[in-house]
Amino acid sequence: MPARKLIPHWFKHYRREWLAGDATTALVATMMLVPQALAYAALAGLPPHIGLYAGLLPLVGYALFGTSSVLSVGPVAVLALMTAHALSPLAAPGSPEYIAGAVLLATLSGLILFAMGLLRLGVLSNLLSHPVISGFVSGAAALIIAGQIAPLLGINSEAEGDTALQLFLSTLKEVPNADRATTGLGLASVLTLVAARIWLTPALKLLGLSESRARLFARLAPMSVVLIAIALTTLFHWEEQMPVVGEIPRGLPKLEIPALDWQLIYKLLLPAVIIALLGFVESLSIAHAIALRRGERLNADAELRGLGAANLLSALSGGFPVTGSFARTAINDEGGAVSPMSSLIAAGLLALVLLFATAPFTELPLCVLAATIIVAATSLIDVRGFLNTWRYDRTDGVAMAGTFFGVLLFGVEAGIGLGIGFSFATLIWRTSRPHIAVVGRVPGTEHFRNVLRHTVETQPNILFLRIDESLFFSNISAVEERLLSELKRHPNIRELVLILSSVNRIDGTALERLQQVNRDLLARDIRLHLSEVKGPVLDRLGRSKFLEELSGRVFLSSYIAELALSRDQSKQ
Missing domain, CATH: 3.30.750.24 (STAS domain)
Known part of the structure; x- marks a missing residue:
């Protein structure tokens, strides 16, 4: 194959005047990626710095094979939760075996996605209806919130259970043992982030900023809260009173080909298939929404290859499964990114953080990370979408609600099974009652x-x-x-x-x-x-x-x- 064919199409037609917009957006997106990567790694049961590894090379992999000009690929909350649920029964969170399992899960997901792209199976994105996907994501978000209440309040004993209800009830029993200082900082962080989400954009518009710029700066509120929390912890030595992130290895990740444990592959194959399919559908829906507004065209098969390459590179650098991020993609879109060059620049900036700027994040309180996860997860609960779906089509509304409560009451795996079942049941219901x-x-x-x-x-x-x-x-x-x-x-x-x-x-x-x-x-x-x-x-x-x-x-x-x-x- 000629070397020229390996060069992405967008790169061949790149213009010098696009560089300023791509570079500015990359800087803002990196500021958002750092706290999210740390938080989602913790959510996945992994050391926080692995989130930074998972946010580095996947940006490059997608830029080389994907077709969206602004999609930002990296750690996301839902896949982090699914990673934790797949690996928790097999090893202790944070252990070397657990980390190896996460790497293998990313490898399998990447291979599945890339193979689907080569086989032109992009049509599989239609396997799950949007209401079912929305119901699953909303249920997963509720599960994420329930699991983060304990670290938010400084409760030392881990919450037990696989469902949101079990996690909430087990945490509720331990509330009397919550640490006051940790609880105060955690709740203050939540209130600050919620206030910023509701009022910061209108306030910035009143100060004369355009709506797009106001939204852009408002999305950086989590990074601001993180930096303030780090500064206060360093100043008042809060690390002696509450758990913090701790040591983050300095330097770039070592590139290693994942070890293939066939017994572990057998146990992780089904979760990998589910993670790959759900990640692809979610990523494609995000990319399509932006592409329609920009007048661009996407190639579903190339998107599969792009996500496959991103996951394989995540595994190569010791990361975990990744997909397109709605929040960071919105940052790219609103910030004026023109091409995937913004992702390549963001990867370079994140590499600089890993080389020279990891030290400050060691003082980040875990309750602040929990607050950023909780507030980010609340935006995934699509109440308005459910009401609109229910008004338009009760069958879709039942499928969406059923999937949501399936995840909430029975766990992630059961919720996914119910979602797939509801997708086919809805189809059969409609076609079996013809007009x-x-x-x-x-x-x-x-x-x-x-x-x-x-x-x-x-x-x-x-x-x-x-x-x-x-x-x-x-x-x-x-x-x-x-x-x-x-x-x-x-x-x-x-x-x-x-x-x-x-x-x-x-x-x-x-x-x-x-x-x-x-x-x-x-x-x-x-x-x-x-x-x-x-x-x-x-x-x-x-x-x-x-x-x-x-x-x-x-x-x-x-x-x-x-x-x-x-x-x-x-x-x-």
Whole structure:
């Protein structure tokens, strides 16, 4: 392969005037990445500095293979939580075995994603519906919050349980033992971050900043809180009263090929598949939202390869699974980033932090990290999205709520299983109850519309039924019942026309039942006709005996059917 083909397309067309915007945005994004990386590593049960490792090379990997101009790849809360749940039963958090498991989990996720990209399986992003994904993320966010209450309040004993309810109840029992100083600092950090989220942007706008700049600076509130907490801890020696991050190794991570433990691979393969798929869907949805606003086009298969490369490089540098971050991507977008060069510059800045600026973060209180996680997780609980979904489609609303409570009450793995189940159950529910309308002709036109919605003309002996769904084994009974019901309501019918303009497929079970319906109608002196049948459907019907046995005819349009059958009726 020529070396030129390895150069990303965006780099070949990069302009010098873009560099200032990309560099400025990279600086802001790095300021946001550092506290998030430390916090999400702790959430994953790993030493905080591993979060910095996981935020370094993945930026480079995605920039080389991805197609979004602003997507920022690195540690995120949901994947950190899933990493912890996958590894907690296998090793003690923070132990060498646990860290090796996290690296192997990133390796497997990266291999799965990259292989899916090579096989052009980007269409798998449609496997989970958006309401189900939103329900899962909201449930995971609630679980994250429940798990961070103990470090926020300075409770030494670890909360026990796999569900949010169990974690909350076990933490509640230990509240009397909470450390006052830690609790005060933790709650003050939470209140500061919440206040900044609500009021800082409007306040900055009043001071004359544009809305985009105001939002940009407001997103840096977590970094400001972290720096203030570090300064106060250093000044007043709070490290003697409350837990802090502790030693962070100085220097860049060592690049090592992960050891392949086949027994451990067997145990982590399913979690890796789930992490890979969920991370891809979440990342793609974030990238799509930005791309639509920017008028850009994404390649789902290239996105798979980009995320795969990011996870493989995370594993190579001793990190854990990563994906696209909504908050940091928003920073890139609002800050005026033009290309993935901003990610490469951010990686360079993070490398400088690892080389020269890790010392201050050793004094960061863990309760402040917990506060940043809690406030970040609250933004993932999509209450407004649920209300909108419920108003628009109750079936989607039930799937979203079911997935949310599944994660909340039964844990991450069960919640994911319920989410996948709800996705397929929703699909089956809708297709098994097809919309069927009695239609008539709009006066003065050749158009046929629902008799319940429009003023139309109908024929006394001809019944037109439009079926708005493909016919297969799970819905043909409902179609048959509706046909019989309409025939009871119209006892004088002698011609029944099925309008199949919305039918894309008729499976073998549905074909057999249609043949039986044809015979039953013929015994009642009623002819069965078809109209507006799509070519592929008609081709398949032609390979069976159905068209030969059909008591009626196949018409090009419903209007032609009405004219022909009206003449037939007038001759009788």
